Amino acid sequence: MPDFNAGRPIVFRNLDEKISHPFSLINHNCMAGNLTRKFGNHLEGKPCTPFMADMKVRLGRDYVYPDVVVDCSKMSGSDMFSENPALIVEVLSKSTRKTDTAVKLLRYINLPSLQEYVLIEPDFVWMRWFASRNRPTVGS
Numbered sequence: 001m002p003d004f005n006a007g008r009p010i011v012f013r014n015l016d017e018k019i020s021h022p023f024s025l026i027n028h029n030c031m032a033g034n035l036t037r038k039f040g041n042h043l044e045g046k047p048c049t050p051f052m053a054d055m056k057v058r059l060g061r062d063y064v065y066p067d068v069v070v071d072c073s074k075m076s077g078s079d080m081f082s083e084n085p086a087l088i089v090e091v092l093s094k095s096t097r098k099t100d101t102a103v104k105l106l107r108y109i110n111l112p113s114l115q116e117y118v119l120i121e122p123d124f125v126w127m128r129w130f131a132s133r134n135r136p137t138v139g140s
Contacts, residue, residue, distance in 0.1 A: 032067040048072040059107045067091045084113035
């Protein structure tokens with residue numbers, strides 16, 4: 001079967017600019033997938049749902065694709081956006097590190113629904129966790 005992607009990046013509109021979005025490496029996908037699974041297990045029976053990679057989060061008139069999103073609002077089966085994310089996780093990479101740790105951080109912390117924002121560095125042991133003082137943590 002031919003590789004139709006042939007390693008070419010996908011380009012999408014994100015945060016008022018065109019960004020080349022390369023395909024994720026296996027470690028990146030494994031971390032995001034494992035986190036999504038663990039959040040799903042932890043949130044079983046609760047009104048929150050974890051999503052991985054393809055669930056867009058609206059930031060005003062822009063949107064982003066976080067690696068993991070947990071939304072605790074009532075969503076329908078046809079929703080394409082998480083309008084009220086409670087938790088967002090970004091697995092950092094060379095191509096996303098600056099945007100995830102600066103631009104997105106400033107946009108995310110202004111989301112009224114966001115309770116937690118987590119940055120994970122897969123290339124070495126490092127994680128940063130931001131939590132709202134005024135809201136409970138997800139799943140508590």
